[in-house]
Amino acid sequence: MPELPEVETVRLGLAPALEGQRLARVELARADLRFPFPPHFAERLTGARVLSLTRRAKYLLAPLDTGETWVAHLGMTGRFSVEGAGRISRPGDFYYAAPPDPKHTHVRLWTEGGLAISYNDVRRFGYMDVIPTAELAAHPYFKDLGPEPLGTELTGAYLAKAFAGRVSSVKAALLDQRILAGLGNIYVCEALFRARISPLAAAGSVPAGKLAALARAIREVLEQSLAVGGSSLRDYAGADGAQGAFQNAFSVYDRAGAPCPRPRCVGVVARRVQSGRSSFFCPKCQG
DNA sequence: ATCTGGCCCTGAGTGC
């Protein structure tokens, strides 16, 4: 589900509810999500103070004053919501998705400050863990992740080096979290459209000039999405229940059959399955 | 080493 802008939006909504707060109570409705919860999960969080809420790739990280860090990945359909006194809200700037079905609310946490935080995940592709903070960087979740696309490492030169010799598609390469961490199907399709690169092209064959454009396009599409709270399709909502608006700005994603939005291009958006996922692109101007 | 396909899970949408 959520890609970088959506996870970051959830982080921004959740941070005011969690940062500096002590967790008073933690309840699990089941023993596993995608994976089993780690041993004594609730006990290790209960009584701990959340020092901060950060994000790496599509992971949320809450370092605790116990020396451990609570890690959460939203998978495809995971969402957090916050309720209670002092509820977070930004008046007037959002509307609500259908409330999450309580049958898929798997984790509830209460802060000392009186907020109830729920984690709901229909498909249970999400997962949570508790890892010693000092061991995070070496942990299998994180050790092979590539750079953050919004950081300074993402340049045309970086992509050229990362793509060199790769025969697989540029689409697959951008979805590979070891090359760039945080992109998913939507933003890869959108960035390739903006940079006029076919998702079918071999990663190693894309010329340097186009890779510089691609680096700019990735940054641009993520920043524009972030500015409007991400994209809301189906299950996603921010921690305050707000829907993002970037889905209204898609050029190609989920628009098969629509005319290419590029001025004066007469192409039609196509859908092709690549490594099990749909790619959307304009065969006329993405070459 | 790289790469593809299957799979985890539930629900929504489509076509008959």
Place this chain on the structure above:
DNA sequence: TGCACTCAGGGCCAGA
């Protein structure tokens, strides 16, 4: 209305 089938924002794993 019901049934069968396809598809969905992710990522791990096995096998080629």
